[in-house]
Amino acid sequence: MEPTPTEPLRPNPDNLLQAIAGAEACERGHRGRLKIFFGYAAGVGKTYAMLEAAHVAQEHGRDVVVGYIEPHTRPDTLALLDGLEQLPVREIPYKGITLREFDVDAALARKPDLILVDELAHTNANGSRHAKRYHDVEELLYAGIDVFTTVNVQHLESLNDKVSATTEVVVQERVPDRIFDYASSVELVDLDPDDLIERLESGKIYRPDRAETALSHFFSAKNLAYLRELALRRTADRLNRNLERGLGRAAGDAGDDVLVQVSPSPGNATTIRAAARMAAAYRGTLTALIVEPTSENKLAEDDARALHANVELAEELGAHVVTVYGDDAALQIAQYALSGTISKIVIGSSENRRKRALPFLPARETVAERLADLSCTADVVVIADRHEARPTSGPRLASRFKPTRVDLAAAFLVLLGATVLGLAFHEIGLASSTILAIYLVAVLLGALKADTLVYSVIASPLAVVLFNFFFVAPRFTLSAYGINYPFTFAFLLVTSIVVSSLTIRTRRESAANARKAYRTEVLLETEHRLQEADGVDSILSTTAEQVIKLLRTTVVIYQVAPGGKLLDPSLFSSGNPDENVTMTDLVSEGETAVAAWVASNNKRAGTGTDTLMDARCLYLPIRGKGGVVGVAGIVVTDEDLDAFEKNLLLVMLDECGQAVERERSTEDAHRIRMQAEQESLRANLLRSISHDLRTPLTSISGDASILLSSADALSDEKKRAIYTDIYEDALWLVNLVENLLVVTRLDNGTVSLKTEPELVEDVIREALHHLNRKAALHDLRVQVEDPLIMAQMDGRLIMQVVINLVNNAVTYTPEGSRITVSARRVPRGKRRGAPGLVAVSVADDGPGIAPSERPEIFTMFYQGKNVGGDARRGMGLGLALCKSIVEMHGGTIGVDALPEAERTDPDRPGTVITFTLPAVEYTVDEGTQAEKDGEAARGNAASEGNASAAAKAQKGPAAIDDEGSPHGERD
């Protein structure tokens, strides 16, 4: 199978360069570099070497800080601390003593170039942020701080078993190999074992009393030689692996991919480690397969925990974890191996032996043998894991035989039926063999419905007993003759057990498949719904709903702003009473802090992880390409998520992250376009404004100077004309200022749009108070279909739209023209039930606009050709502003001619400008009273306020009408 290269593969220099460049870019970008001082035992001088290197770095001008040095360090080593800045340690009270721990927060706050953290494999005290010191180190690296650290060979995860097997000392504190392999550099600190023993004996490593114990146990010459060899080999190995990374994997040179089964058995960890070593050695991937039984029975709690631990170990070792469903592990493994590129299957010896079906049966064939039978082409490697086969878990077997009510009822009913039928047949003289067949059929029919095997166990003997009692001579006794009886019994029992176990299995498998199908369905649906979601909030809430569907747990989602700031959380309750959480707990300060940590470190944290595990939720980052866009908190109930659920969850969150990112880039693009538009709007505005301001200002100042210099020479009539001119020009300036203010508000983008539900009629009427004085000379009407029409709007801005539209109509139509402002509800699009729109129209019966010019009128600075005497007044700003304002409200604006029926003169097509706004549907909580009123109102809705509206408008802009007439500006 394996390709044999004709010549030894050499690292392709280009690939190497690329890999180095990539690694450097990555490191330079934001990640710190890790240097490991690697030794084979305590006392070889790792810390000493590290401190020396720190001094060198400091001399080179780097900002070096000592984060943590073990306090039992040798005096001559401690002397090297002189001249280096030391961070204070964190002191944690623990059972009456004080534990000293590295303070990762202090280190992050200090943020040096380089920090020294001794003993990478250390396990942190309870209450620390991370479970392990290497997590602290990873966080420092993530924050862009370089780290020097020390580690001994026996602490490497993959070598753990080998070390404990040889030295018979179990090492609890372990570091994943990836940390070691991906470190920027590893310096092997070596010392001859004899020298080490000499150092030990002279008390330089441990106090004399402890040195003796150490010598006799761990520090035997044999052990040290072995450990040294391991360390040297592992260092060389690492170099090879890094070289291979430069090589890349040529297409034909696929490594051997390794598959290992993950199970709760105690020996499994050893097997997984062996498989990981093998995958590394063969340059292949590692797949960890969980074979989940199809029965509904949950694993016992201990087993579930052991399985979880083993899954974590596999993940830590870089395995891809996959869950499959089925009761026959060997079959599932074989099928998975066949469907993939798996070439090696690793099985622990305890897993290999399969439990006997029943104690008296011969041992069944091993998993390896089964795999061979299943024509599995992969190599099967059995690892001696020195553990007994896992005892069959009690509850599972027991539950198979626990009777359910359905079973008992089924047994009772079929036997009753069979007996009644049998008696009837007996009456008509059928042979007892036929009657036996009836019992057989009845028992089998029952087996199809039964939930557990107990049915067969009960029903079969009962059937035999009943048959014997009713139909075997002597009838109505339990005594029988002949050798038939035991055979009949055995025959019935076996058939019935076979049938019911087959049906039970089929049913369970289909249930498991249904469960899996449901989850896959949820995923597909998520994809679909995310595509339809509109806006970041909607994407996040859709994701939360889907997660709830998948896991039935409450979800908290934090959005992370592009700058990395955590926004307020949204809670999505599952309504699951088992969770036993109060909503305020979930968004407490502590929980939010965990989410914030996840957001800034782009790593999971919270319960079930190694970081901040006291949290109530499991927090997962929602990642986009550019970083964390959100954090999802999931309330994990008593049991952990299984691997399949976890994978689905991660896929869903990824989808969500991508959707959010897409949405944000769309929003960005939109914002940039808006900004560009506003820029050009402002530029054009400034250009035209000087002209537009100058004209009325010239007339005002000119008129005023005439009055000042030669008032006496002017007739009263002439003076009045000049006063009127000044006043009108000033009013025009006021209106211009209003529009300019709107422009400055638009300048701030959508942020300043403060929309509220407003009664459309109120806004229209208010707008009509602020019209151009010329409006008084027109026939102004208001027609509002229903006075209760409400729309979501910024009232001020929409007022300005109406003012501009009516003023525009006034400007472009001759005196006496009819101008109608109307509002009505219109449905939005074709979809039923979608919230409606409100359409507001301003119609005039003037000369109209040629169809070819219609699209032009909303562009900035466009002016109509047929303008009356006020031509100088048009700067064409008004309609363009209307368009911007309406579009910011999510509405549209358009222009048309009057419908023929409404024209007053066939030669004047008129103009109708209509804009839409989102309608507000409201319900009134005071009975049906408002409804009745609404109906009553509709009767006189189309108010004919033409005459009085015109009269009102006459009073000039913003006149407050509390008296009969305005004050004497006119007569």
Place this chain on the structure above:
Amino acid sequence: MANATEGNNAAYTVLIVEDDNAVKSLIATALKVQGYRLLEAGTGAAALLEATTKNPDVVILDLGLPDADGVDLIRQVRTWSRTPIIVVSARTEDADKVAALDAGADDYLVKPFSVEELLARLRVATRRLAADARDDEDGPVYENGDLRIDYAARTATLAGEEVHLTPIEYKLLALLARNTGKVLTHNTILKEVWGNALASDLPSLRVFMATLRKKIEPDPAHPAYIQTHVGIGYRMLRK
């Protein structure tokens, strides 16, 4: 007609707080013509001094003073006085107006404003003073034009005919009547009538206001009693 009111206006002292001399002199001129007695202040400190010592009947206050925030000034004055305050401001954001009104101002005007508009607002304020003097608006019966409210019986009549109001409509009407001449913000109304200031109740407020107007306004299209201030709130006018 202006002359007709002149004699009455002499009874009122108006404090003008404005740091811009041109605007101050414009207001002063316009008010003098109408016969009001005037006090002037250019800073917040001077305004407080004038307000406490001279006890003006109406205050016209510019929000943008050199030494004080106008809204704070309103709050201070409101701790001991019900003197009508009309805010004049160049700030155009609705939020500023609402803040001033919520702090206790009675009315607001945005620059540029017309003189007759200012005079109209002043008349609203002085009428309120006259009504206060005549019968306290907190008294058992409220009368305004054809509208009459009997607070004890919780009924309203229009030209002698009873108006059938729902409980909420009545509460709205009574609230506006008790504050005749004062612009009440949406927030204030929601708090007083609905018991909270949830924006989600705003549509209800609009609907009830529309139905209320239908019942008491002779011509709902041109309200004579209840005035709408778009984006701000409502006000009961004295007829």
